[in-house]
Amino acid sequence: MVHLHDSRETSASARGPAEAARAVHLTKVYGEGETKVVALDAVSVAFRQSEFTAIMGPSGSGKSTLMHCVAGLDAVTHGSAYIGDTDLTKLGDKELTHLRRDKVGFVFQAFNLLPTLNALENITLPMDIAGRTPDRRWMEAVIESVGLSGRLHHRPGQLSGGQQQRVAVARALAARPEVVFADEPTGNLDSRAGAEVLGFLRNSVRDLGQTVVMVTHDPVAASYASRVIFLADGRIADEMHQPTAEAVLDRMKRFDAAGRTS
Numbered sequence: 001m002v003h004l005h006d007s008r009e010t011s012a013s014a015r016g017p018a019e020a021a022r023a024v025h026l027t028k029v030y031g032e033g034e035t036k037v038v039a040l041d042a043v044s045v046a047f048r049q050s051e052f053t054a055i056m057g058p059s060g061s062g063k064s065t066l067m068h069c070v071a072g073l074d075a076v077t078h079g080s081a082y083i084g085d086t087d088l089t090k091l092g093d094k095e096l097t098h099l100r101r102d103k104v105g106f107v108f109q110a111f112n113l114l115p116t117l118n119a120l121e122n123i124t125l126p127m128d129i130a131g132r133t134p135d136r137r138w139m140e141a142v143i144e145s146v147g148l149s150g151r152l153h154h155r156p157g158q159l160s161g162g163q164q165q166r167v168a169v170a171r172a173l174a175a176r177p178e179v180v181f182a183d184e185p186t187g188n189l190d191s192r193a194g195a196e197v198l199g200f201l202r203n204s205v206r207d208l209g210q211t212v213v214m215v216t217h218d219p220v221a222a223s224y225a226s227r228v229i230f231l232a233d234g235r236i237a238d239e240m241h242q243p244t245a246e247a248v249l250d251r252m253k254r255f256d257a258a259g260r261t262s
């Protein structure tokens with residue numbers, strides 16, 4: 001296994017743990033008048049570099065909204081969202097597009113691979129479009145940890161669901177982003193393929209120093225993270241470190257008992 005920690009992390013560790021992304025008193029309101037929904041209510045949370053955080057909570061608690069606002073995919077109503085030191089609320093559309101392209105990696109439930117390109121071409125596509133040359137050592141490390149070296153010239157249709165999602169994760173990592181946001185990355189996978197993808201995400205944090213923030217409904221998926229943030233009614237309700245699936249499930253049951261799920 002190649003160990004290739006990010007030099008940003010080394011320099012940051014001299015200053016204490018650096019934050020790859022954070023929300024500061026972030027409020028997100030959808031609609032107005034009778035249809036007004038406060039999806040996030042003054043949420044403050046930081047995601048440190050080289051940390052794997054899972055965001056959990058009942059349906060409608062604001063998980064996706066938090067991820068979308070911090071990733072610059074959705075506008076903030078009040079407060080701020082940062083990637084590194086950059087306040088996203090101060091950026092125009094074009095700057096935001098560049099920041100998302102250069103600093104953020106995304107993994108969604110649907111793999112979103114291009115069917116006519118092989119695995120390697122899919123992995124390097126965003127960098128090709130941006131006209132950037134991939135860092136060779138980093139790419140080799142990503143491809144080694146993704147465990148697809150024998151399948152790099154296969155097209156998505158020739159790969160299993162789990163392999164396709166691992167290609168999607170490698171694509172998110174290829175540009176060496178500040179942070180990777182994963183939204184239900186195992187939602188379309190059976191438990192074995194899901195475990196492969198989660199293991200790969202965890203390795204990318206451990207071996208490559210990547211920062212990962214993952215929204216999930218699944219306590220087993222959350223147990224791969226080193227930290228779980230629980231949202232309820234648009235607020236941070238709890239936090240757990242070194243979670244086990246059982247402990248996460250127990251915590252989620254207490255939300256059910258409080259009648260907060262829909």
Ligand SMILES: Nc1ncnc2c1ncn2[C@@H]1O[C@H](COP(=O)(O)OP(=O)(O)OP(=O)(O)O)[C@@H](O)[C@H]1O
Pocket residue numbers: 030031037038039057058059060061062063064065066
């Ligand atoms: N585009 C939108 N317009 C209006 N309301 C929205 C919109 N997106 C989300 N909401 C509302 O904001 C609240 C939080 O939604 P969000 O999708 O963030 O929750 P979630 O925890 O991710 O839910 P789930 O687990 O069901 O995906 C919900 O009440 C939802 O109905």
